[in-house]
Amino acid sequence: MHLPRHAEIWLPGYVKDRLRAWGREPVKRVWLTFADHFEPLWNRADEKTAIERVKLWSQHWPRIASKFADCAGRPPRYTFFYPEEEYRPHLLSQLEPLVEAGIADVEIHIHHDGEGEQNFVDRMSSFIETLRIRHGLLRTQNGRPVFGFIHGLWALDNSRPDGRFCGLNNEITLLRDLGCYADFTMPSGAAPTQARLLNTIYWAFDNPEKPKSYDMGIPVVPGGGEAGDLLMIPGPFGLRWRERALPRLETGELACYDPPNARRVERWLELAPRIGNDAFVKLHTHGTQERHSSFLLGGGLESTLDLMTKTCARAGYELWFASAWEMRQAVESARKQVSFLSLTRELQGCHSNR
Secondary structure, rough: OOOOOOOHHHHHHHHHHHHOOOOOOOOOOEEEEEEEEOOOHHHOOOOOHHHHHHHHHHHHHHHHHHHOOOOOOOOOEEEEEEEEOOOOHHHOOOOHHHHHHHOOOEEEEEEOOOHHHHHHHHHHHHHHHHHHHHOOOOOEEOOOEEEEEEEHHOOOOOOOOOOOOOOOOOOHHHHHOOOOOEEOOOOOOOOOOOOOOOOOOOOOOOOOOOOOHHHHOOOOOOOOOOOOOEOOOOOOOEEEOOOOOEEEOOEEOOOOOOOHHHHHHHHHHHHOOEEEEEEEEEEEOOOOOOOHHHHHHHHHHHHHHHHHHHHHHHHHHHEEEEOOHHHHHHHHHHHOOOOHHHHHHHOOOOOHHO
């Protein structure tokens, strides 16, 4: 059998994950999050193209979201991870009505390449302040702004062997100190940046002297402690078997070249990180690229939501739609084993804590 590249990184962890899956508690709740690496200026687009790319989402996502509801009657949430280096006030402003309507959220994405620690801290700090003060985005926790994060080109914590597109071995510590509540970068697939710990929500501990400190960590479990530098919330990762064809790698990507189907949805649920009876499905995409936006807004997202809703209903799972922030709160609830009623109240108040 021919395996995808860099199997020496992910295959041992994948085998361990599948062995651990035997005898797990049955699922009661499924949390679904869309994490978009949202890049309006992708491929060096001009301003007009960028405006049109964002406009498509501001026009079509409300229509799509209105067609679906989770077990509590709440519409789907879509999280735009917006890149700092592509900040334009008029582009972000187009997303604000979606956030106010409770069907979207904005978190932080960044691409950088060896500019140094102070440059990274200054850029991130300025962007956090801009999102908070100018656009009313992000949230405040314990008196400080907090954010979810996706690293550009999956190069979190200087994880590429060539050191490109990051350059900071202490990036996890920097993110913690800046207020990152969770990282949503993984999985990166058949790449050297892929973590060895798969399909697990876990705490990474930074070693500032070495890159890729998120490679392993301490899993979040019911009743467990909260200890670590950065919480990692990855999407599903594993092999997906196909009839009369070689298996392909499943990474939870929504793309025009890999549309959703019933088997993919079942595989997401099989591979999803678990904490007790809760399963966490984080799907990712690059929604401003025309080939993907045409697919997603032209039926791909509706098909994904329809298939997920029907699959969970048949299995007797409660389906909950969540932004990245809400998924973080659900993780905390599963860890603390708090009453589900208190969790629903907390989620209802999420948008008031800005």
